Amino acid sequence: MSTIKTAPPVATEDAPTSRLSRVSRLQALQILILLVVTIAVFTALRPDTFLTGFNIRGIVQNTAIYAVLGVGMTFVIITGGIDLSVGSVLVFSGVVADKIMVAYGGQGWGTVLVGLVAALASGLAWGLLNGVLVAKAKVPPLVVTLGSLSAALGFAQIITKGLDLRDAPKTLVDDIGFGNIVGQVPTIAVISAVVVIIGIVLLHRTRFGLYTYAIGSNAEAGRRAGVKVDRHLIKVYAFAGLLAGFAGLLNLGFFQSTTIGGQSNTPLNVIAGVAIGGTSLFGGIGSVFGTVIGLFIPIVLQNGFIQTGVQPFWQQVVVGAVLVAVVYVDQLRRAAAVRGTKTRLPFLSRTGSASRKGSA
């Protein structure tokens, strides 16, 4: 049968410098340029306050939790899926962790560790459920995660009777939520950076990442090439859930509250960051690094607008415009690139090699 020959994943190892790999590198670069330009503009407008240690620290802190969610979301979107449930899973995991930490008692690292295990387990459970429903039951990811968005928040409200829990142990709040690892470097940002680096390595340097791209490019081709597509999809959603659970614990440390009413926009903000960062919502293309930059852009814009005294409602308008414009530019370039390389279009090798170069 010809099927065996059509989609060899080995091809990804070769094809070192296709046009797309250069383009992909350019993509991450352009978003980075946009970020740098934005920062430069605000620095010029508010030279004495914008680029200060305190402000940078604030921006980084405010991006940290989104970045943890963004890593998982990038994987899910690269498979061609979506995860709307991250905000609710975050809340649910925070609630479970809070309850268990209170039951365990104490304010120290031991309690935090117990909370960590609880948060990760809760997140993982929701992620596995999402994954199984998407991969095995073949329910579209949008519907599955819309369902778990609602259900996870509902369970959180049942457990708490709708009242936010505020019993985060002191260590979690003072050392992780608001602490510094050295000098003025916030712990929460370092933790988030570690997650991001793990995400980058996992996506661009491992078989796990390669399969993720493969499924998003062409699931059938992946299957014929020997990728266990269903199992891998479950793993990807489980990974996203695990990170949402982890974010739940960080959130508890940062806000000292389970923020039950406060996460309704979180999945959309994270998806916006992923899209601005150059990950295709059709799957197969994307990078974790781009996502992090993409998450920084709205937060830097908001911060800068507040400092320059822009009426609050303008912030939403501009963030929306930036999102659409960046994705449009990306689309134009991809269309051109596809036209240019039309003669040889092996989806697997294209995205595989593109991702490798794009990661730097």
Add this chain to the structure above:
Amino acid sequence: MKRKSTAIVAALAAVALGAAACGSDSDGGGSSAGGAKDGYKLAFVQGVAGDAFYITMECGIKEEAAKEGATVTTQGAQKFDPTLQTPVLQSVIASKPDAILIAPTDVSAMQQPIAQAKAQGIKIVLVDTTLNDPSVAVSAISSDNTAGGKAAFEAIQKLAPNGGKVLGVGVQPGISTTDARDKGFGDAAKADSKFTYLGVQYSQNDPAKAASIVSAALQKDPDIVGIFASNLFSAQGSATGIRQAGKQGKVNVVGFDAGPEQIKALQDGTVQALIAQQPGDIGVQGVQQAIKALKGESNEANIQTGSTIITKDNLTSAEGQAAAYKASC
């Protein structure tokens, strides 16, 4: 193609710049005019942007600040939510104002971020809402919300003298002001044997949710005589819920606050009474306390302002007109 996309990136930057520029203009150039030599630079962080209560407070703040020669910048998040207010506050702190007047959106979640502001040497005044530990602020100014809740029950007593079931529609637990209102209302209702208190349901500040709570509550207890909706959105939603259930005229809604929509609802008869706070007064006193602190004078740690009951009868009077909130300064 490369050139084209570069151009678009440049255009985006221009859009951002343009918005920044025109935004400052439409804001009355508040921050850009901050160079006045003796004028203190004040910042006001609203609980939520675009709410008549906070706009009226902002008017009071601006008026009083102008008298003192101080400049004011106002910022607020899109929802009454600590996860959204924290980044707004952090940006405001970074812009280095002399004092911040803030309405914290959560008694505990906003504690640390506000403590950070104090650590930067900024004087804090809490307006309207407060914190678990208000000692980070030089002064906390708010309505006497317990008395306000009690006044709401008194309004229901007058509207439904025969008694019956009463329900509270709250925002979400953990907001000091609405908690106190709900408590004031609940305590007063429990003290009167003619009335049965059904407790508080929380709308999460979502009018649609308040509407569904009220229509469901009316399914369960069709004989409810009074509903106390402890903030703007809850009252809007409660009125909708009563319309859904076809109970207009049978259920008395007492709203808290007196924004333009509330006044309209009162005129239309969907809401029978309003408890108006004095946000303008809170703003004025907030600025006075901030300036005192900046000048090194002693502060009053706690200031409570009063409230007014507005019904159809006194709406057109001078008292009623003064109590109504403003949609713009």
